[in-house]
Amino acid sequence: MLHNFTYVLFKLKLIQPSQKAIRFWMDCEDTDKLEFALKHGNYKTRKLAAEALEQIAKPCSIPALLNCINDKVQNVSVACLNALERISPNDELIKTIVRKRFNWVNEIREKRAKYEANKHVKHTIYRWRRTSKESYDRVKEQLKKPIR
Structure with missing residues (x-):
């Protein structure tokens, strides 16, 4: 009875079901x-x-x-893929979808690992020299010299 009340409150978007409620729904199938x-x-x-x-x-x-396999949270997507793999292990379409996903x-995990590995590496950034700054510095140096 309590889990049915939880479901009603969940449908009204007042609470989220607990792990016990989800386990009860799983036991009741x-x-x-x-x-x-x-x-x-x-x-x-x-x-x-x-x-x-x-x-x-x-x-x-x-x-x-x-x-739900395209969920924005990766753990949810992986859980859905695992469920699909267990429910229909012989279906070729499901196998193809799960494999590609x-x-x-x-690929996302490899990119994240590569980013984490190279996060502390400092890259040298080269700046192009501006000619106006060079000419300004040259004029400044010439003004420091005494006039002949």
Whole structure:
């Protein structure tokens, strides 16, 4: 009863469901509530909902997971990919999507690692010399010399 009340408050956007509530929905195999949490929750709720849908492994949740693989939070996207991989391991289309998406995630991780490795390296920045400054300095030096 309490978890149903939590779901009503979540639908009204007053609270986010706790990990216990999501685990209860997973134990009851209530995919509708988990899909709603996957679509409308904050990033922690979305990740927990994706992991719960992975544990349930019902094929009816594949469209909701496919919609969330492009999530802006990388952990949610990876959780959805893992769930898709577990739910339908023999489907060639899902395999292709998961493989390409994991490659994209790996590229992002490699770029971030490269950036972190080179973050402390100082680069020498060359400035072009301006001729007006050079001519100003030359005139200034000539004015310092005594006149003959």
